[in-house]
Amino acid sequence: MDQKVEIEISGHKAWIENVTAQAAGGILVPWDDRLCVFLSFDESVESILGFYVYLPVHPAAYGKEVFLEAVKREGEKELERHLRLARVVRAQRVQEEEKQRALDRIAEAVKTAIGLTESG
Numbered sequence: 001m002d003q004k005v006e007i008e009i010s011g012h013k014a015w016i017e018n019v020t021a022q023a024a025g026g027i028l029v030p031w032d033d034r035l036c037v038f039l040s041f042d043e044s045v046e047s048i049l050g051f052y053v054y055l056p057v058h059p060a061a062y063g064k065e066v067f068l069e070a071v072k073r074e075g076e077k078e079l080e081r082h083l084r085l086a087r088v089v090r091a092q093r094v095q096e097e098e099k100q101r102a103l104d105r106i107a108e109a110v111k112t113a114i115g116l117t118e119s120g
Contacts, residue, residue, distance in 0.1 A: 016037055037053045042071040053071060
């Protein structure tokens with residue numbers, strides 16, 4: 001059974017679930033070699049359940065504390081980025097819903113005006 005390593009990210013309980021490596025190369029991978037660390041939260045953080053953070057690969061191996069601190073630092077940055085994006089998406093959704101309601105009112109008025117529905 002795979003183990004999880006508990007870590008705190010911006011005051012939220014999280015786990016490091018996996019660490020993989022990704023080699024750079026070619027047009028599709030424009031970044032340097034990196035470690036991919038998957039983090040998950042014990043509870044949804046504004047609908048965010050988890051995400052990856054990416055760390056540079058060092059010739060010398062990470063020690064436990066250095067690695068955990070790097071994951072925490074990058075996790076906090078990435079969580080804030082995800083939260084900002086989620087706020088923008090929610091605001092856009094509210095605007096789209098308001099616009100749709102206004103259009104629906106216009107459509108209802110037109111249907112009433114031409115006799116498709118009864119005025120009431």
